[in-house]
Amino acid sequence: MPQPIIQIDAISKSFGAFKVLDQLSMQVMPGEKLALIGPSGSGKTTILRILMTLERIDSGHITIDGEQLYHMERNGGLIDADERHLTRMRQKIGMVFQLFNLFPHMSVLDNVVLAPMLTKGVPRAAAEKRAMELLDMVGMAEKAKAMPAELSGGQKQRVAIARALALSPKIMLFDEVTSALDPELVEEVLNVMRKLAAETDMTMLLVTHEMGFAHDFADRVLFFDRGRIVEEGKPDDIFRHPKQERTQSFLKKII
Ligand code: ADP
16 A cells, blocks of 8 residues: 555644634545645645645644654644754645745746755756756746746746746645636646646645636545535545535535
8 A cells, every 4th residue: 555645634723813724634645636625714725835834733743755744742742843854845845826926036947947956956057957848848948038027927827837846846736826817827827737737646736716627637626614624535526416515505606
């Protein structure tokens, strides 16, 4: 039996008095394509941010690729994670955000080569060669010299995907990557993600409101409400025959 690449055990996370995640557990198998759906505020983005170490957990355990993300004390408290350990763990994961987050003062090419050069010490020539392959894969090779401000939202997002791939992560996280785009630009980004899903064995977690895409893309869909997984299953089961009342009423509103 292969081991899960992501193992989350009973994690909780509060922002002030608001409990975003409540004893959440989930597993993701290597290569699995997962869609996280559910109402706004149900904690989906927070899970991705926690995996990317952009947010800390209050309690619980997370193992990624066989290694604890954080070291825990016996009493369950977090030991302040060693920055070198976190940097290494982050290299296993690429994340694409809703709002692109490209470095505005750098060319497309420099955006993509930066992380491999800084965090892995890849020489510029090798980093550029790989970056050009990735930009070609997302259809952005001829814009390598352009600055982010010269690009459309869909183009920026495709560059952001190439940048996230530059460290050859085992896991890719996509956080509502099309929700800030004009409708006519959504498809070009979804096409890149379809291609990635078809051509690589990366594990992918997708938070999305695009239910049609979630249905086609995912091996498994998790429906979240109030920091908990209310229902999970194959896309056809969740979208066509949801069992839980909360899933049914959510899908009725959104589809
Ligand atoms: P979802 O992705 O399901 O819409 P989120 O994980 O983004 O939900 O957020 C869950 C809740 O946590 C929201 O109500 C949000 O306002 C709150 N929240 C998220 N991040 C922070 C933060 N850094 N500080 C305070 N509240 C936050």
